[in-house]
Amino acid sequence: MKRFFKSFVYAWEGMRDGFVNGRNMKSHALSAIIVILAGWFTGLSMTEWLIVLLLISGMLALELMNTAVEYVVDLVTKEYHPLAKKAKDIAAGSVLIFAIASAVIGCLIFFPKWFG
Numbered sequence: 001m002k003r004f005f006k007s008f009v010y011a012w013e014g015m016r017d018g019f020v021n022g023r024n025m026k027s028h029a030l031s032a033i034i035v036i037l038a039g040w041f042t043g044l045s046m047t048e049w050l051i052v053l054l055l056i057s058g059m060l061a062l063e064l065m066n067t068a069v070e071y072v073v074d075l076v077t078k079e080y081h082p083l084a085k086k087a088k089d090i091a092a093g094s095v096l097i098f099a100i101a102s103a104v105i106g107c108l109i110f111f112p113k114w115f116g
């Protein structure tokens with residue numbers, strides 16, 4: 001039980017570090033707040049809220065994973081290495097895919113309500 005509780009504490013510390021030191025975490029968090037407020041004022045169905053919350057949490061989780069990859073790469077080498085570049089760029093690419101998909105899905109949910 002103590003080990004289980006400790007793993008939560010470590011995960012919390014990691015999350016806090018990612019939010020404080022992750023380069024894009026603050027802008028993602030701000031976007032999340034704006035989207036939630038927009039959802040609140042627009043009026044979303046339960047299904048739409050579930051999709052929006054899934055996208056927001058997925059985006060934040062993926063960005064944390066990207067920050068973790070950056071840390072590991074920087075730990076392995078401070079020198080230029082083509083594999084270091086690949087690892088960082090692929091991790092960033094995974095964030096970009098999810099961000100584009102989230103933006104498209106967000107438009108599909110919100111635009112018909114605003115302009116439909």
Ligand SMILES: Nc1ncnc2c1ncn2[C@@H]1O[C@H](COP(=O)(O)OP(=O)(O)OP(=O)(O)O)[C@@H](O)[C@H]1O
Nearest residue numbers: 073077078079080081082083084085086087088089
């Ligand atoms: N050790 C490395 N070897 C090769 N390419 C790298 C390395 N570190 C970062 N890059 C690449 O350099 C480009 C810029 O990287 P990034 O924006 O992460 O800045 P950075 O070099 O990591 O600096 P900082 O750590 O200050 O943010 C990216 O394409 C990234 O993959």
